[in-house]
Amino acid sequence: MAExxxxxxxxxxxxxxxxxxxxxxxxxxxxxxFRQKPxxxxxxxxxxxxxxxxxxxxxxxxxxxxxxxxxxxxxxGAIIALGRxxxxxxxxxxxxxxxxxxxxxxxxxxxMGYQLEGQTRLQKAQALATEYLRRLPEGSKVxxxxxxxxxxxxxxxxxxxxxxxxxxxxxxxxxxxxAVREVLRRLQQPDRKWPDLPLVICIFSDRTAGSWNSGLAxxxxxxxxxxxxxxxxxxxxxxxxxxxLGHEGLTSPAPELPILYFDLAPPRxxxxxxxxxxxxxxxxxxxxxxxxxxLGWKQKVQLQVEVRGVGAPVDTEVELLLGEQVYDVKRxxxxxxxxxxxxxxxxxxxxxxxxxxxxxxxxxxxxxxxDADTVRYWTLVAQQQRVWLVAEQAAxxxxxxxxxxxLSQHGLLPVEVSVFTTEQLAAALAKESPQVLCILNVSRPTxxxxxxxxQYVKLGGRLVLALGADLAPAAYNTDAAAEVLxxxxxxxxxxxxxxxxxxxxxxxxxxxxxxxxxxTDLSVGRVYRVWQVELLRKGEQPxxxxxxxxxxxxxxxxxxxxxxxxxxSGRVLVFTTPLYRRTxxxxxxxxNFHVPWQTNFALPLVTVRYLxxxxxxxxxxxxxxxxxxxxxPGFAEPGFSWELRGPETRSGTLxxxxxxxxxxxxxxxGNYTVRDLQERWLCGFSVNLPPHETEFxxxxxxxxxxxxxxxxxxxxxxxxxxxLVELARTRLxxxxxxxxxxxxxxxxxxxxxxxxWVANRFYKPETAPEDEHVGTVTSx
Numbered sequence: 001m002a003e004x005x006x007x008x009x010x011x012x013x014x015x016x017x018x019x020x021x022x023x024x025x026x027x028x029x030x031x032x033x034f035r036q037k038p039x040x041x042x043x044x045x046x047x048x049x050x051x052x053x054x055x056x057x058x059x060x061x062x063x064x065x066x067x068x069x070x071x072x073x074x075x076x077g078a079i080i081a082l083g084r085x086x087x088x089x090x091x092x093x094x095x096x097x098x099x100x101x102x103x104x105x106x107x108x109x110x111x112m113g114y115q116l117e118g119q120t121r122l123q124k125a126q127a128l129a130t131e132y133l134r135r136l137p138e139g140s141k142v143x144x145x146x147x148x149x150x151x152x153x154x155x156x157x158x159x160x161x162x163x164x165x166x167x168x169x170x171x172x173x174x175x176x177x178x179a180v181r182e183v184l185r186r187l188q189q190p191d192r193k194w195p196d197l198p199l200v201i202c203i204f205s206d207r208t209a210g211s212w213n214s215g216l217a218x219x220x221x222x223x224x225x226x227x228x229x230x231x232x233x234x235x236x237x238x239x240x241x242x243x244x245l246g247h248e249g250l251t252s253p254a255p256e257l258p259i260l261y262f263d264l265a266p267p268r269x270x271x272x273x274x275x276x277x278x279x280x281x282x283x284x285x286x287x288x289x290x291x292x293x294x295l296g297w298k299q300k301v302q303l304q305v306e307v308r309g310v311g312a313p314v315d316t317e318v319e320l321l322l323g324e325q326v327y328d329v330k331r332x333x334x335x336x337x338x339x340x341x342x343x344x345x346x347x348x349x350x351x352x353x354x355x356x357x358x359x360x361x362x363x364x365x366x367x368x369x370x371d372a373d374t375v376r377y378w379t380l381v382a383q384q385q386r387v388w389l390v391a392e393q394a395a396x397x398x399x400x401x402x403x404x405x406x407l408s409q410h411g412l413l414p415v416e417v418s419v420f421t422t423e424q425l426a427a428a429l430a431k432e433s434p435q436v437l438c439i440l441n442v443s444r445p446t447x448x449x450x451x452x453x454x455q456y457v458k459l460g461g462r463l464v465l466a467l468g469a470d471l472a473p474a475a476y477n478t479d480a481a482a483e484v485l486x487x488x489x490x491x492x493x494x495x496x497x498x499x500x501x502x503x504x505x506x507x508x509x510x511x512x513x514x515x516x517x518x519x520t521d522l523s524v525g526r527v528y529r530v531w532q533v534e535l536l537r538k539g540e541q542p543x544x545x546x547x548x549x550x551x552x553x554x555x556x557x558x559x560x561x562x563x564x565x566x567x568x569s570g571r572v573l574v575f576t577t578p579l580y581r582r583t584x585x586x587x588x589x590x591x592n593f594h595v596p597w598q599t600n601f602a603l604p605l606v607t608v609r610y611l612x613x614x615x616x617x618x619x620x621x622x623x624x625x626x627x628x629x630x631x632x633p634g635f636a637e638p639g640f641s642w643e644l645r646g647p648e649t650r651s652g653t654l655x656x657x658x659x660x661x662x663x664x665x666x667x668x669x670g671n672y673t674v675r676d677l678q679e680r681w682l683c684g685f686s687v688n689l690p691p692h693e694t695e696f697x698x699x700x701x702x703x704x705x706x707x708x709x710x711x712x713x714x715x716x717x718x719x720x721x722x723x724l725v726e727l728a729r730t731r732l733x734x735x736x737x738x739x740x741x742x743x744x745x746x747x748x749x750x751x752x753x754x755x756x757w758v759a760n761r762f763y764k765p766e767t768a769p770e771d772e773h774v775g776t777v778t779s780x
Contacts, residue, residue: 067759074751081744099139101154101197102724103183104129104164107147107205107264109173110372111694114206114266121264122169124718125204128262129164132202132724133157141195147211148172148667150179152186154195171372171689172624172667176205177216177709180259184223187257200258200724203710206265209692209699217709224711227257259710264718265696266369270311272334273373274318274362275691277620278304280347281410288620288686294381294414295353301380302350305362309334310341310697316366320348323360327351341697353382357684359671373694377671377686379619383414385612386434390420391441396468396580399594400438403604413605415612426452433461436611440579441468443475450480457484457563457570462611465572466579467531469590484572486544486561487533494529499552501525509547511558511573511610515602529590530555530576544574571611579603622690623669629662630674633681646672 106129112122119127133142142160143152148170155163183201186194205211278285280302295301305318314334320327328348336342363375387404389397397419407413415436420428422442429452437456442449457463467476467489475481476489503512527550535542535556548558556576563570581587581594593603621628632640638657644650647668661674666687673684692699706715716722 067755070751070755070758074748074755077744077748077751081741081748085740085744099137099141099197100724101141101143101195101199102132102136103143103145103152103154103199103201104132104160105145105147105150105176105179105183105201105203106167107173107176107203107211108167108170109147109176109208109210109693110169110171110689111206111208111210111370111696112264113169113372114269114271114370114696116266116369120169121206121266122167125262125264126164126167128718129202129204130161133161133164136724141197145179145183146170147174147176147179147205150174150182152183154193169372170667171669172665173210173693174624175213175216176203176211177213177220180710181216181220181223184220184227187227188223201260202724203259203261204264205261206696207263207701207706208265209695209701210690212701212705217705220709224257224259259714260716260722261706261710261714262716262718262720265700268311269369269696271370271373271694271696272307272309272314272316272364272366272368273370273691273694274305274364274376275308275343275373276306277362277376277378277688278306280304285345286410288378288380289618289622291620292412292618294383294617294619296408296414297382297416298352298354299382299409300350300352302347303362303378304345304347305376306343306345307332307334307364308341308343308691308695309336311336316364318346319363319365321360321363322351322358327360329365339697341695353380355382357381357682359673359684359686361671370694372669372689376688377669379671379684379686381617381619381683383617385415385436386418387415387436387438387608388418388420388425388428388434390422390425390437390439391468391580392422392443393441394419394421396441396582397438399580400440400604403601404608407601407605413609415608422449425449429453429456433459436462436464436608438464438466438608440464440466441470443468443470444472445475445481447478447480450478450484454480454483457572460563460570462570463572464575464607464611466575466577467533468578468580471531482536485536485574486542486559486572487535487556487574490532490534492529493532493555495527495550495552495555497526497528499527499550501527501557502549502551502554504546504549511547511560511606514606514609525595526592527557527577527590528592529588530557533559533574533576535559547573573607573611619685621685621687623666623687625690627662627664628666628672628685628687629660630683630685632659632661633676635680636676641677642674643677644672644674646670648672 106122106125108122112125113120116124129144136142136157140157141154142157143154144160144163144167145152146167180201180203187199276287278287279291285304303320307314307318313336314332317329317331319329330346330348332344332346334342334344357379358381359377359379361375361377368374389400389404391397401417401419404413404415404417408415408417418434422445426446426449433456437453445453453463463484465485469492471489473489473491476485503509508516530550533556535544535546537543544559544561546556546558547560549555550557559574559576561572561574563572577590577593579593581589617631618629632654636654636657638654640654642652642654642661644663647670648666650663663672666672669687669689671684671686673682675682703715707713
């Protein structure tokens with residue numbers, strides 16, 4: 001590469017040039033080895049003849065040296081031509097009609113659908129780009145890049161025009177800076193498919209927060225600086241030197257890669273947008289995108305929406321639709337300050353979830369400049385997970401019952417809680433089975449109950465069994481009990497008052513990992529009494545795994561046993577200390593688990609969630625930022641066929657067993673349903689635009705941010721007149737590389753012709769005069 005605009009020479013095949021240089025000595029060696037020596041002939045010593053001989057020898061030597069030089073030049077020219085030299089650099093100003101390469105990057109996100117003067121912002125960008133393409137010289141190459149899918153391919157102008165006209169709004173999109181970064185990275189790795197022409201990059205975007213990314217902007221600045229170093233353009237020169245561009249007083253910095261940002265943002269945007277839907281919980285609200293599980297069966301819920309107005313006063317109505325039926329209509333007003341946006345919340349009438357899945361939407365009744373953000377979709381799922389609590393006295397279930405019902409009401413753990421006494425449990429298990437069964441205090445389980453429990457866990461049931469204060473060890477040490485429990489119960493043990501809970505694996509087990517996520521230390525839990533137990537074994541292997549223990553003598557506190565069968569994976573969690581608390585005078589606490597965030601909420605939450613293996617089946621997603629997914633049913637084996645219905649349709653068949661089904665690159669927002677082809681299973685989800693995608697004022701990208709990223713003179717109004725060829729001439733400043741191979745081949749042909757003519761001319765036989773009888777002398 002030429003330095004500071006000077007010319008340089010590079011070789012495509014330098015090896016041939018180096019090896020061929022040694023061959024230049026061949027003509028000289030041949031000349032020296034095979035030159036003729038004069039023959040000595042006896043001749044009268046005539047002085048005139050001797051002088052004639054010396055003159056002829058000098059003349060012949062000059063002719064031989066001239067031919068030798070021509071042949072060396074001929075061979076050297078052929079060797080240089082095979083090395084394929086290229087001249088780089090040259091004049092900083094290109095001819096005015098020199099072809100260029102134009103790379104046009106278009107923001108096709110939802111905000112570019114804003115209507116102004118009868119056309120969207122994307123249509124305005126297409127019209128501008130069409131005019132620029134019309135002015136490009138013949139031979140120019142153009143690449144049209146979509147921000148949603150930044151594929152870079154240079155085409156002829158007519159082909160690029162077809163691609164340009166096919167651009168549409170893509171709701172699953174990326175910040176436009178992704179495409180710019182990809183272009184600059186490709187420039188650092190030369191691609192033979194790219195045209196060898198001066199390059200100009202044009203960006204068409206609207207300065208919304210969704211089109212920008214600060215981390216990408218910093219990376220682009222670094223890439224531009226590195227490209228400047230590769231072009232041997234000093235940074236101080238780039239910052240200080242300016243040359244007139246010749247268009248309405250615009251100036252340009254010293255030669256650099258031209259990047260232009262055409263600002264298509266509406267100058268005074270007027271917009272009303274629904275930015276979010278939340279579930280009302282008490283006095284607060286939880287965004288539906290953050291609702292990790294479903295809701296309870298027949299639970300009464302209330303939704304609220306956030307609406308943001310900008311540019312003008314708002315007085316309109318918003319509708320809540322359940323399915324396709326309008327359920328509630330609310331009127332609202334917004335008075336946004338001049339040049340600012342303002343938001344308000346609207347709450348709808350509560351309704352009851354009476355189906356496993358309920359979908360709907362919220363929409364504005366008045367039309368808007370941007371339709372994409374006037375509607376928002378939602379999906380609510382009622383997960384019927386049954387949890388049974390069992391105790392001899394119903395009061396012993398009160399702590400866990402209050403915790404689970406509260407968690408369900410807040411959408412943190414959707415369960416239906418039922419309470420049974422010991423006498424009711426066996427009969428209830430004969431009719432149906434819960435997902436989780438919690439036996440909190442049963443002092444003397446019967447043989448029939450142990451048999452029911454054994455059948456329950458071996459069919460995939462999940463059992464929590466806490467050893468109560470009044471239990472009879474003999475009732476827990478029978479053969480029937482050994483079919484369920486992983487231990488034998490011995491005697492109660494008193495522990496020091498400072499005995500705390502220990503986790504053998506530092507809390508990495510899924511049962512307790514939530515405590516680590518909450519940054520909660522379980523060692524604050526105190527255990528004053530436990531039942532001494534002995535683990536049962538099958539051969540050398542214990543039947544249970546200790547998940548938690550107490551600090552004093554490492555006594556087991558929580559023990560787990562697995563039951564694997566074709567019907568499912570059953571589990572039993574045994575707590576060696578009671579999980580209830582009484583207020584009677586003769587009661588002594590076995591632990592402090594009744595303290596908030598020990599048993600009151602956290603322990604029931606993590607225990608039941610672990611046994612349910614709840615992975616958090618979300619039903620509401622943001623388009624482009626997350627990949628929607630659904631949990632597959634238990635009968636989904638390889639070969640299971642599914643179908644997605646909604647704004648987009650898809651179908652497929654499972655190739656291997658998997659728990660979730662992911663739907664990447666969905667391009668349209670709305671309500672979706674997923675079902676199997678036999679209609680045994682149905683679920684759904686909703687996809688909405690990220691709220692920042694259509695924020696025209698909040699988070700708007702500043703002029704300084706754009707100029708610091710793309711260059712001091714990069715920011716232009718959409719209608720600013722500019723000539724792309726002139727930019728290439730004044731900002732890039734490098735003439736296209738010139739390969740010398742054809743010119744050298746022409747020179748070789750000319751030298752060959754000259755060498756043949758000179759050789760024929762020099763060695764043409766001379767005819768002596770008839771009347772002259774003079775002897776000749778052979779000379780070298």
